[in-house]
Amino acid sequence: MNNRIVARILPYLVAGALGCYKPETASAPTEAAGSQRASPVRDEDPSQVAVSGSSFPLLEVPKPTVDTNPDPLALTELLWGTFVAINWPADTNAGRGVRADRPYTEMVGPRVWETWKQEWEIEEPTDWNSYAVEKPRCDYVEEEPGNLTPVTAKNWPVFYRKFSTVLNMINTTSIDNDRKDIPTKVAGPLIDKNGEYVRYEIRYNRELYDCVRSGAGEGCSNKPMQLTLPAANIERIGAITLKAAWRKMLPSDKDSTYYTRRILVQDFKRLPPENKPKSVCRPETMGLIGMHVVYKHEYLKTPGKTDRGSDNAPNAWAWFTVEHKDNPPLCPENPENNATGRPSSFGLPWDRSFSYSPEPRTPGDKPPAKPQPVWLCRKTASDDVTDGENRKFRKLLSAYPPWGNYEFVTGQWLSSGSPNIDKMANSTIEPYAQRESCMGCHTGNAQKTDFVWSLCMQRDDCFRGTGQPELISPAPPGVGAPPDGRSGDHATRDPWHYGKK
Secondary structure: OOHHHHHHHHHHHHHHHHOOOOOOOOOOOEOOHHHOOEOOOOOOOHHHHHHHOOOOHHHOOOOOOOOOOOOHHHHHHHHHHHHHHOOOEEOOOOOOOOEOOOOOOOOOOOEHHHHOEEHHHHOOOOOOOOOOOOOOOOOEEEEEOOEEEEOOOOOHHHHHHHHOOEEOEOOEEEEOOOOOOOOEEEEOOOEOOOOOEOEEEEEEOHHHHHHHHHOOOOOOEEEOOEEEOOOEEOOEOOOEEEEEEEEEOOOOOOHHHOOEEEEEEEEEEEEOOOOEEEEEEEEEEEEEEEEEEEEEEHHHOOOOOOOOOOOOOOOOEEEEEEEEOOOOOEOOOOHHHOOOOOOEOOEOOOOOOEOOOOOOOOOOOOOOOOOOOOOEOEOOOOOHHHHHHHHHHHHHHOOOOOHHHEEEEEEEOEEOOEEOOOOOOOOOOOOOOOOOOHHHHOOHHHHHHOOOHHHHHHOOOOOOOOOOOOOEEEOOOOOOOOOOOOOOOOEEEOOOOOOOO
16 A cells, blocks of 8 residues: 555544535535445534545545556555445434444444345345344344344334344355356354354345345446346445345453344244244444455456356456454465464364364254364455555554454455465355355356356356255265364255245
8 A cells, every 4th residue: 555545634634533524515414435424513623624634535445546447556545445445333213324424443333334235134124224024034033141122124124223234144155066056055153262153144246236126326226146246436336235244252352352232043943832943133333354345347347248148247356355463374385384373262272274164954953052163264365455444444444443443364366367365265254165266156046146146146147047945955974073073964945045945
């Protein structure tokens, strides 16, 4: 990151901490790029206007600045800026995806991205600002132990607005090299050093959601089996989707180094009189440990590749992944000589990616009384450009806890028609597929929904013509066995990964 980007971001952060980020001409709320409409603002101290200037480019999701294929440094700056921008506090009273007039460091309430639509809301799409759904994600909410409140379509918006998040995913995914149409399969959950399951969620920004819901938006084309989402260019923000990983915070955790929220976590419990699994959501204090952010960029399209329905469909996405500094360290170059290493939030250092892969969970399963932690190391290393940007951004953000504790691991995009890197994974989101890549997974039938797998699953585009009504994944030998245990093959349907009730 050069002096230009430092000059851009530093006044923005200083002004954010002081709560003075009034646009030059703004006297009332305005609809901002990326659906983050600024709330009414307080009067500014004139001395701060002199410090910060009249524009703050990272108050909103940044757009490409030139209409050419960006170089790695420019794209890394844009992606880092996106992560910073979507982590402003949200104004939930003004709508979803709206930035609040509060300091960047204020930790009360959700961030902007936490008010974007969750992937399960696309099943029965409603207006962007609505929290209502016909079939709520939870059958019961248990705010106090033993006090189960039945959830209805009427009271659900109250719960959802209060907590803003339902962590409804527990299984991970892996690559299925035997299938080209659906090259992904269900993998087991990840278990941290405390024996707690890591939980996941997927979010869509307004540009993506409105395109899927109603075909709205410049650059959107929504046809059966052929979805094209809007891409960012120098004039507009495009589609963004993200996947976040959270783990439960216990008193022994240094939760001050994490972004934490008290949010709903979905589990299943057999309840009378039917004795069938019911979705019970409990508030838990969870810490953000990892995030994939996927940004559609008009100028990443491969020249000449325009046929969405073929293997030559243009992939205009940039994937980038962020991890907490206390996540697993890099795997050693020579595992045989790895006698020591720093512990992490996943226990003792491990020398070969992961110690074991638990069996996938299903709603009817009875969880083990004491889940055994999975020991991890990270296979994906940052390149020199990313390392340099990390040092500078983390130094700037260190004054704005907890955001200085997160780092950009790497990003993947097409460069001259080929991926810029071969392998990319987040150790907490794809712990059992770290030798693979985002682009290697987001292909096959996912091209029908512009490479977004969660949309492919929700729209059933993935399975049309395949003879498979649901994703069924045979596990390889050894999956499901702790280091000192026994394993067996299994196949599992996966309503707990893609949100099907």
